Amino acid sequence: MKLTRRTLFAAAAALALTLPAAAEPLPNIRIGTIENGPLSWEVETIRTxxxxxxxxxxxxxxxxxAPAAAQSALKAGKVNLIFTDWLWVAGERGRGTDLVVAPNARLPSSLIVKADSADQSPTEFKGRKIGINGSPEDGGWLLLRASGLGAGIDLAIEAKETHASPEVLRQELDRGELAALVEPWPAAAVTSATGLREMDTAGAAATALGAPEGFALQGYALQKSWLDHHSKLASDFFAAAAEARQILSTDDAEWDKLRNRMGAPDDARFAQIKGEYRAGIVAEFDPAKAEALYGALTGLEGGKLFGGSAAPSLPEGLFHKP
Structure with a gap:
């Protein structure tokens, strides 16, 4: 049989019809995680x-x-989603960004000192250096400042606020160059194993301002413009993440897979971190209670925490309900 060009084209077309179509690539979400943090554990559980x-x-x-790097990456559009506190997102909205947040956790920052420190109150930090692992606008830092105001000191003004990488800040605290350090969760869970102790938490400050126990302080933050154009992808991620959190709330075997990622120095701290994560899962979020907490913060000494120029209420559309 003589093979003509027409015959070859026909054979190629017939073969193409018998081959499976190439699969469309799955829509992809870029997630900014911290190495030892709850979002990284949830992402790993989703993947596993x-x-x-x-x-x-x-x-x-x-x-x-560090958390501040994740926040900067989100604002720059380098990642699509991070885990952060909603007070920071509210502040960014006030500065003109289009961020939104889906609150789902209560895992508050802590004010940490050396275990042998004689300091018992924030008032003792006047004129001394406090390291901040995060940005000056973090909600955890705002709440800890609110706690300081209740004791009679504005830590951002009367103490010397300093920012650096987590490793540098820990080294400075160890050398006695810092009086205290503000760390995001879960750093406080390992403090007693590393010669440090927790003096105060943002969660305690929120409760003192009237927020109910178990009220969410953090969640997933996204750019609204990205969310509007990728609503199904975001919804699918939220569904997978909710499933992962549900599994982590009960399944110890999944935690065993994560242990090497968690920085827990021993069994006791591993159990502590796991227990605090589980206790910090928040299924329902009430925006009205968030508005009340924001109002309590802005009411402190004429809005001093916000430089005296706080918006009268939280930005409309701040909270996203998956």
């Missing part, structure tokens, strides 16, 4: 259990050196 494939999306986790 195949929940991303189950819900029809792909993930690109991007590990950040």
């Amino acid at each position: 259990l195949g929940l991303d494939k189950k819900h029809g999306f792909a993930m690109t986790p991007i590990v950040m050196a």
Whole structure:
């Protein structure tokens, strides 16, 4: 049989019809995580259990050196989602960004001192250096400042606020160059194993201002413009993440898989971190209670925490309900 060009084209076309069509790439979400943080554990659980494939999306986790780096990456559009506090998101909205937040956790920052420190009150930090692992606008820092105001000191003004990488700040605290250090959760869970102790928490400050026990202070933050254009992808991620949190709330075997990522120095701290994470899961969030907490913060000494120029209420559309 003589093979003509027409015959070859026909054979190629017939073969193409018998081959499976190339699969469309799954929509991808870029997630800014901190190496030892709750979002990184949830992302790893999603990946390990195949929940991303189950819900029809792909993930690109991007590990950040510190919470402030993740916040900057989100604002710059380098990542699509991070875990942060909603008070920071509210502040960014006031500065003109289009961020929104889906609150789902109460894992508050802590004010940490050396275990042998004689300091018992924030008033003792006047004129001394406090290291901040985060940005000056973090909600945890605002709440700890509110606690200081209740004791008679504005830590941001009367103490010397300093920012650096977590490693540098820990070294400075160890050398006695810092009086105290503000750390995001779960750093406080390992303090007693590293010669440090927790003096105060943002959660205690929120409760003192009237927020109910178990009220969410953090959640997933996204750019609203990205969310508007990728609503299904975001919804699919939220569904997978909720499933991962549900599994982590009960399944010890999944925690065993995460242990090497958690920085827990021993069994007791591993159990503590796991227990605090589980206790910090918040299923329902009431924006009215968030408004009340914001009002209590802005009412402190004429809005001193916000430079005297706080908005009268939280920005409209701040909270996203998955």
